[in-house]
Amino acid sequence: MKKFQDWQGTIIVWALLLTMPFWIGHIGGYTTLGTRVVVLAVAAMSVNFLLGFTGVLSFGHAAYFGLGAYGAGLTIKYLAASSMAGLVAGVLLGTVGAMLIGLMIVRLRGVYFAMVTIAFGQIFYFVSFRWVNLTGGDDGLTGWTRMPLSLGPLSLDILHDETAFYYFVLACFGAAAAGMALLLRSPFGRTLLAIRENERRARFLGIPVDQHIWMSFVISAAFASLAGVVYAYLNNFVDPRAFRWDQSGDFVIMAVLGGMRSFWGPLIGAAIFVVLQDKLSSLTDYWMTPLGLFFVLAVVFFPRGVLGMLKRRRAT
Amino acid sequence: MSLLEARGVSRHFGSLVAVDDVSLSVESGELRAVIGPNGAGKTTFFNLLSGFFPPTAGKILFDGRDITALSAHQRVALGIARTFQITEIFPELTVMENLLIPVETAAGLRTTPWLTKARRAETEARVQDLLQMSGLTPKAERLAGELSHGDQRAIEIMMALALKPRLLLLDEPTAGMGDQETHDVVRLIRDLHKKERLSIVLIEHDMRVVFHLADRILVLAEGAMLAEGTPKEIAANEKVQAAYLGGVE
Ligand SMILES: Nc1ncnc2c1ncn2[C@@H]1O[C@H](COP(=O)(O)OP(=O)(O)OP(=O)(O)O)[C@@H](O)[C@H]1O
Ligand SMILES: [Mg+2]
Numbered sequence: 001m002k003k004f005q006d007w008q009g010t011i012i013v014w015a016l017l018l019t020m021p022f023w024i025g026h027i028g029g030y031t032t033l034g035t036r037v038v039v040l041a042v043a044a045m046s047v048n049f050l051l052g053f054t055g056v057l058s059f060g061h062a063a064y065f066g067l068g069a070y071g072a073g074l075t076i077k078y079l080a081a082s083s084m085a086g087l088v089a090g091v092l093l094g095t096v097g098a099m100l101i102g103l104m105i106v107r108l109r110g111v112y113f114a115m116v117t118i119a120f121g122q123i124f125y126f127v128s129f130r131w132v133n134l135t136g137g138d139d140g141l142t143g144w145t146r147m148p149l150s151l152g153p154l155s156l157d158i159l160h161d162e163t164a165f166y167y168f169v170l171a172c173f174g175a176a177a178a179g180m181a182l183l184l185r186s187p188f189g190r191t192l193l194a195i196r197e198n199e200r201r202a203r204f205l206g207i208p209v210d211q212h213i214w215m216s217f218v219i220s221a222a223f224a225s226l227a228g229v230v231y232a233y234l235n236n237f238v239d240p241r242a243f244r245w246d247q248s249g250d251f252v253i254m255a256v257l258g259g260m261r262s263f264w265g266p267l268i269g270a271a272i273f274v275v276l277q278d279k280l281s282s283l284t285d286y287w288m289t290p291l292g293l294f295f296v297l298a299v300v301f302f303p304r305g306v307l308g309m310l311k312r313r314r315a316t
Numbered sequence: 317m318s319l320l321e322a323r324g325v326s327r328h329f330g331s332l333v334a335v336d337d338v339s340l341s342v343e344s345g346e347l348r349a350v351i352g353p354n355g356a357g358k359t360t361f362f363n364l365l366s367g368f369f370p371p372t373a374g375k376i377l378f379d380g381r382d383i384t385a386l387s388a389h390q391r392v393a394l395g396i397a398r399t400f401q402i403t404e405i406f407p408e409l410t411v412m413e414n415l416l417i418p419v420e421t422a423a424g425l426r427t428t429p430w431l432t433k434a435r436r437a438e439t440e441a442r443v444q445d446l447l448q449m450s451g452l453t454p455k456a457e458r459l460a461g462e463l464s465h466g467d468q469r470a471i472e473i474m475m476a477l478a479l480k481p482r483l484l485l486l487d488e489p490t491a492g493m494g495d496q497e498t499h500d501v502v503r504l505i506r507d508l509h510k511k512e513r514l515s516i517v518l519i520e521h522d523m524r525v526v527f528h529l530a531d532r533i534l535v536l537a538e539g540a541m542l543a544e545g546t547p548k549e550i551a552a553n554e555k556v557q558a559a560y561l562g563g564v565e
Binding site: 182183186187188190191193197198200201202203204205206207208212215242262294 | 355366387388389391392393397398404406407408409415416417418420422425426427428429431475479503536
């Protein structure tokens with residue numbers, strides 16, 4: 001029975017995602033808004049892989065998001081005018097960055113870990129801000145666009161066709177979601193749950209906790225950099241704000257908002273966040289404040305997120 | 317050669333000497349009890365044996381090998397498993413998952429990203445055995461944190477057993493249990509010792525349990541060794557009677 005309910009959620013999510021371009025217009029949205037939700041959902045789910053399933057809060061995932069974004073943009077601009085090349089380069093750059101930074105921080109826990117992750121994100125922010133020759137500094141990296149995909153005889157114009165681009169992003173999302181879901185159901189994934197639940201017990205079951213947190217951190221950052229790549233493609237532009245602490249904070253908000261113990265929670269969090277941002281920012285530029293307020297209230301009243309609340313309703 | 321040997325181990329916390337020059341050697345297949353009044357340093361001694369923190373002085377050998385500098389997870393890999401006086405389980409995972417995790421780490425699968433059907437069947441069968449052994453089968457799908465104290469203590473012990481240890485360190489396994497539950501746990505420990513020849517070091521407050529189960533007993537008081545010997549010798553020891561048995565009960 002429990003198994004069926006798990007699959008039920010997944011089926012609904014995929015049915016909605018696969019048909020989004022056909023219905024989003026009817027409820028007052030537009031395809032690119034849907035694309036934005038899916039892009040940010042990848043980032044929020046990556047943060048939640050660490051937060052919800054390993055019990056480690058990274059408040060600096062924008063570092064890897066930004067590395068993915070710049071890696072992809074710079075590759076297309078200077079090295080190879082191909083969306084796939086940009087994607088591979090961006091994910092590689094973010095992953096290698098996380099491997100090195102991870103080595104320096106995995107011994108830290110809790111608030112200390114969160115603070116140091118913010119610090120690393122801010123370092124990247126300032127470097128991208130200052131290194132004008134390479135990154136364009138504050139004006140951002142321009143003079144490039146995502147490129148149409150060509151797979152042998154097949155080609156897909158993700159540059160001009162918004163719907164085609166949405167499905168490209170959805171394919172990336174699908175790969176990330178499937179990867180994370182498979183890992184979480186594996187013995188390795190269970191060691192992460194063990195660490196989240198009780199680090200001391202995990203250690204005395206023979207799990208080298210620091211090493212496993214490092215692996216989880218790197219995997220999570222790899223998915224965050226994938227999100228960064230498609231974020232850069234979505235905007236055909238990257239600027240230093242992709243690295244900044246408030247970008248990291250947004251990911252955490254999305255993860256917590258949707259429910260950090262549930263697999264699809266961050267997707268729902270991302271949808272709520274993006275839609276609110278879209279509606280409120282057209283009323284006022286200062287949407288951060290009402291949104292922040294909403295977030296604080298949400299965490300106070302629904303600490304387990306929207307999905308957690310719905311599940312509890314059903315259980316009682 | 318002894319399976320476990322502690323040579324003059326001490327542990328200081330600031331000016332407090334929690335464990336003071338304690339030596340112990342446990343033979344393979346032996347059940348050794350460690351007793352002593354509250355605050356005697358029994359749990360701290362376990363923490364030294366299991367690698368929770370390093371000793372201030374002294375050496376620990378397992379199977380003739382110096383393990384003093386090894387971390388906790390490395391000692392588990394060598395075959396030393398422990399339980400905690402205050403239950404340490406995974407409260408928001410099911411009973412089944414609580415047991416599956418140690419079964420998988422013991423099978424060397426901790427970094428495995430996927431399982432073959434055959435492997436999965438093996439680990440699940442092992443979990444079923446452990447559930448059966450502890451009588452937890454009907455509660456396998458329940459969250460561990462929802463169960464009674466006695467059931468959680470049983471999970472605590474089964475998680476350590478799931479590691480297939482060569483040496484089991486039990487820190488007051490019957491703490492807070494009712495009579496029936498205590499009886500079940502004592503029977504389980506006796507079976508592990510007598511039938512499976514598992515080597516066990518047991519910290520226990522309940523003297524009936526200790527004298528019933530132990531081959532030999534180590535008595536600690538204020539961190540130091542007060543006495544060491546067979547249950548008969550300990551029962552007759554005047555120092556022990558004065559400092560401990562007579563004083564408490
Ligand atoms: N991590 C620690 N830091 C400081 N002092 C400690 C620490 N662990 C134990 N102690 C102290 O060491 C002494 C021995 O404690 P320990 O827990 O080993 O006793 P015990 O024999 O297990 O007692 P009990 O029967 O109550 O479980 C106590 O005075 C305790 O306060
Ligand atoms: Mg104790």
